[in-house]
Amino acid sequence: MTGKAGRRPLVPGDPGLSADYRSLMAEFPTGVAIVTATEGEGQPRGMTCSALCSLSIAPPALLVCLRRESPTLDSVKSSASFVVNLLHEGSRKVAELFGSGDPKRFEKVRWTGGAAGPHMVGNAHALAGCTVRSLLNAGTHTIVVGEVVYAWQLSDRAPLLYGRRHYVAWPE
Known part of the structure; x- marks a missing residue:
């Protein structure tokens, strides 16, 4: 730099x-999420994502940036929906697992099916279900704009943050 x-x-x-x-x-530094979607045959897909932000209040919308070669992005496109699972402070290992490419990642965590995609109920402190409104290719990633159709707070646990290539809990 x-x-x-x-x-x-x-x-x-x-x-x-x-x-x-x-x-x-x-x-x-930024918050950490797992973006999930469901493939056509019901196969869950998901990846760790720190490239996300709020976009609009009315209608409620957010955007996520997903790697263009990602099977999760393929599932987001085909299902036209996805879930942003905001991870809590105790979820560092899950963030690493979903960033690893391990094909059996969903067998190693607690999750439930949801209308827009898998809910990471054991590791998320909040989540948002979204429908895809637009896609924009940008270099190695695709920007996915999602309109939020539901948002839930699951716990009062502190958010997981990522910065300087380390995971940390939100400070008190």
């Missing part, structure tokens, strides 16, 4: 820009 001693500013096309960009974004 340009703030480090001895580093020069990078310009688009410079091979070091991607690495420096990753370092920059590691300095931006």
Whole structure:
């Protein structure tokens, strides 16, 4: 990054820009979610996601950014719905599991079926079920805009955060 001693500013096309960009974004702590959807035959899909944000209050909408090669994105597209499961402080191992690509991840956690996709009831402190309103390809990811059709708080546990490549609990 340009703030480090001895580093020069990078310009688009410079091979070091991607690495420096990753370092920059590691300095931006964010909440952690698992985005879930259900494949056509009822197969649950899900992935850890920290690239999400609120978009609109009326209608209530949010966006998530999902890796374009992700089977979860394929299921979101085919089902036209998804769930954002906001993880609580005790869910670091689950965040790592759903970021690992383990094909048996749903066999290792407690979840229930939901109208928009799987609910991670044992690891989420809140969740939102969404219908897909639009998709926009952007580099390695697809921005998925979802209209929130239900939102529930499941517990009062503190949120799980991710920053500087570490998971931490929301401080009191």
